[in-house]
Structures are given as C-alpha cells and as structure tokens.
Amino acid sequence: MIQRFRMSHRALAAAATTAALTLALAACGSGSSSGKGHDSGMAGMDHSAMPSPSSPAGDMASMPGMDPASTGNGLAAAEDGYRMTSTAATLPAGRPTEYRFTITGPDGKPVTAFAVDQTKRMHFYAIRSDLTGFQHLHPTMAADGTWTAPSAALRPGTWRLYASFTPASGAGRGKNFVLSRTVKVPGRAMTSALPKPAGTATVDGYTVTVQGDPMAGMAHQLTATVTKDGKPVTDLQPYLDTYAHLTAFHQGDLAFAHLHPETMADGGHGGPTLTFHAEFARSGNWRLFLQFQTGGRLHTASLTLHVG
Structure with a gap:
C-alpha cells in the first residue's frame, strides 16, 4: 500500500x-x-489440511468470472470507474499457467500509468475458495496495458484473483484499488476445513x-x-x-x-x-x-x- x-x-x-x-x-x-x-x-503452494471430496458447485456461490456487487474489500471487479477485465473464465489444473487481464479507467481505455507501491506497480493475489493455495505474484504489463500473471499450478475449484494497484494519473490518481474476478479450475474439487x-x-x-x-x-x-x-x-x-x-x-x-x-x-x-x-x-x-x-x-x- x-x-x-x-x-x-x-x-x-x-x-x-x-x-x-x-x-x-x-x-x-x-x-x-x-x-x-x-x-x-x-x-x-497450497497451505491446506488433508482434503476431503466435495462437489465443484459447492465451492462458491458465484459463477466463474462473475462478481458480486461492489461491497469494498476487493470483492468487486469495478470501483469508481476502474474495472478489472479478462476473457479468462477458466484456468487449467495441475500445471503452471498465465492469467491475463487489463485495468480500464473511467474513460473505458486501458490504464498504463501506475504508481510504484512497495517496489511494484501491480500486486496480484490468488486464493482458492477454501482459503488454500495462496499466491502473491507481480505480473508484467505489455505496452497496450495487458497484464500477465504467471501462476503456479492450481488445484481444481473456484479461485478469486485480486489486482492491487494505484493509478499514477487520471481520476483515481493516488488512490489504492483492489479489484478481483473469479475463475474456475476444472476437475474434482477437494476442499479443506x-x-x-x-x-x-x-x-x-x-x-x-x-x-x-x-x-x-x-x-x-x-x-x-x-x-x-x-x-x-x-x-x-x-x-x-x-x-x-x-x-x-x-x-x-x-x-x-x-x-x-x-x-x-x-x-x-x-x-x-x-x-x-x-x-x-x-x-x-x-x-x-x-x-x-x-x-x-x-x-x-x-x-x-x-x-x-
């Protein structure tokens, strides 16, 4: 921050x-x-107790890629005109993968100017619905504003992915945002207490x-x-x-x-x-x-x- x-x-x-x-x-x-x-x-890596079987549908109430209304606390894909967008609704299980996303501003255009926060312009987090599999990553941004987060292997289930950033210009300049989206990782979901x-x-x-x-x-x-x-x-x-x-x-x-x-x-x-x-x-x-x-x-x- x-x-x-x-x-x-x-x-x-x-x-x-x-x-x-x-x-x-x-x-x-x-x-x-x-x-x-x-x-x-x-x-x-997963930080979890011994897993037990569960149905994939029981992981979260929301569907992959869909997000609840803004309630703060990083649970929305959009806030104050800034939006986290991605075409990925699923990610593969059991192998390293990449998640690509863009932050758009109130004008609908990709944001490319970000302030440095704790040595990074973007902090990216991934957590499974049972609070296992935590990842803290620092993605790279292409010239067109597309960010790529190289994720370690994910276990089947529903994951929430968070982007923490501070615009360096525009209406949100100097304000910290935490936006998120969900993705589904196909396979038999095993949840941990x-x-x-x-x-x-x-x-x-x-x-x-x-x-x-x-x-x-x-x-x-x-x-x-x-x-x-x-x-x-x-x-x-x-x-x-x-x-x-x-x-x-x-x-x-x-x-x-x-x-x-x-x-x-x-x-x-x-x-x-x-x-x-x-x-x-x-x-x-x-x-x-x-x-x-x-x-x-x-x-x-x-x-x-x-x-x-």
Missing part, C-alpha cells in the same frame, strides 16, 4: 492499541499438507507468533515475532521495502485485507518483532499469510486469526 496511506493511519493504530489488549493466541489448530499440525509452504484460530505457525523451521486483539471496523496494531529453534531471528532481509508482507482473507466471502507494515527495511538485519497496521472490515475468521525472507529465500507462514 502506498506510504501516505500507511502514515496517515499510524496514529489510529497506536491509539487503538494503548489499551494493551494483547491476545496471545493459542498455539494450535494450524493445518498443513503434511498433517503435522503446523502451516508451512512457499508462496504459490479452515484450521482453527491459532497464534503461531511454523514454516521452514521458523516459528511465527502473531499477537493482537483486532475488532471489526476499528484500527488496531498486530505484531509478528519470528523465532528459530527458540531464538529470536534478527537476519530478516528486505522484501518489498519491508521485512514482512502480510495479507488476509475473510472466511466465507474472501474479503481482502492488506495489512500495512509499520517496520520499514533498513539493511539485512530485521526482526524479530514486526508491526502492522490492521483494519478488518468484518468480524469472523481471517486467514493470514505472512511472507518474509532469509538467506535469499522467501518463506510464507499461514494461520487463522479471529476478529471480534
């Missing part, structure tokens, strides 16, 4: 957290594809602990602490201008929340504690994906957070 947005909300986040309502979430319930009770995996809320997750030998007491519709601060073998990690490397990137999706409707980092990168010695400005529009369970980098390798930890 743009720096101006992050700074304007920092005072709210600090005020909301002075009550010292820190919640040490119970270290349990994180599932993984290995079934060992902890979430793990790299960006673009959402792991229960938990304050910790492990990935690649690292343990991530998230603390905070968020309430829907209010600004709060979340803290994430990274340890390894019980010792604080202090060698986090810069990733997108910060030491960690945190994204969240709401269980059920897949509403999007990009949680703004308050710890800016200053050399390769970040950690162990990182802070985020958090605003969740709705109560309920949210699936969090925390990305951080060490030794040139990107790690993605996932856990479920309950918002009151």
Whole structure:
C-alpha cells in the first residue's frame, strides 16, 4: 500500500492499541499438507489440511468470472470507474499457467500509468475458495496495458484473483484499488476445513507468533515475532521495502485485507518483532499469510486469526 496511506493511519493504530489488549493466541489448530499440525509452504503452494471430496458447485456461490456487487474489500471487479477485465473464465489444473487481464479507467481505455507501491506497480493475489493455495505474484504489463500473471499450478475449484494497484494519473490518481474476478479450475474439487484460530505457525523451521486483539471496523496494531529453534531471528532481509508482507482473507466471502507494515527495511538485519497496521472490515475468521525472507529465500507462514 502506498506510504501516505500507511502514515496517515499510524496514529489510529497506536491509539487503538494503548489499551494493551494483547491476545496471545493459542498455539494450535494450524493445518498443513503434511498433517503435522503446523502451516508451512512457499508462496504459490497450497497451505491446506488433508482434503476431503466435495462437489465443484459447492465451492462458491458465484459463477466463474462473475462478481458480486461492489461491497469494498476487493470483492468487486469495478470501483469508481476502474474495472478489472479478462476473457479468462477458466484456468487449467495441475500445471503452471498465465492469467491475463487489463485495468480500464473511467474513460473505458486501458490504464498504463501506475504508481510504484512497495517496489511494484501491480500486486496480484490468488486464493482458492477454501482459503488454500495462496499466491502473491507481480505480473508484467505489455505496452497496450495487458497484464500477465504467471501462476503456479492450481488445484481444481473456484479461485478469486485480486489486482492491487494505484493509478499514477487520471481520476483515481493516488488512490489504492483492489479489484478481483473469479475463475474456475476444472476437475474434482477437494476442499479443506479452515484450521482453527491459532497464534503461531511454523514454516521452514521458523516459528511465527502473531499477537493482537483486532475488532471489526476499528484500527488496531498486530505484531509478528519470528523465532528459530527458540531464538529470536534478527537476519530478516528486505522484501518489498519491508521485512514482512502480510495479507488476509475473510472466511466465507474472501474479503481482502492488506495489512500495512509499520517496520520499514533498513539493511539485512530485521526482526524479530514486526508491526502492522490492521483494519478488518468484518468480524469472523481471517486467514493470514505472512511472507518474509532469509538467506535469499522467501518463506510464507499461514494461520487463522479471529476478529471480534
């Protein structure tokens, strides 16, 4: 998100957290594809518990490529005259693929001028309807405004694809947008139950602990602490201008929340504690994906957070 947005909300986040309502979430319930009770995996890989069969029709209420009316939170394909368009209603299963889309402006023409946000002009996210298979990608744009996102293999089911961007000119200049569309991946859909809320997750030998007491519709601060073998990690490397990137999706409707980092990168010695400005529009369970980098390798930890 743009720096101006992050700074304007920092005072709210600090005020909301002075009550010292820190919640040490119970270290349990994180599932993984290995079934060992902890979430793990790299960006673009499924972060899921052991799947169970379900019918493809039960994945989401919306049809592929169709989007609900604008409710904010990244659940619409259009907002304030800006629209995410794509001819793709399906993507293949089980192999890397590409998703092409265009952002059109209020004049109906493709937008080609975008501001840089955390080192990128476009952030692209993919999440399956059961909150597995998270991918955070940075697509490339052709001269005609067509973006191409190179996706890792997708499992059958319904996926929601999000484009996060800030126009550098025009009516929406300086405003951050998150638009999305859905696609269907053909095949027998296997859904996974959402792991229960938990304050910790492990990935690649690292343990991530998230603390905070968020309430829907209010600004709060979340803290994430990274340890390894019980010792604080202090060698986090810069990733997108910060030491960690945190994204969240709401269980059920897949509403999007990009949680703004308050710890800016200053050399390769970040950690162990990182802070985020958090605003969740709705109560309920949210699936969090925390990305951080060490030794040139990107790690993605996932856990479920309950918002009151």
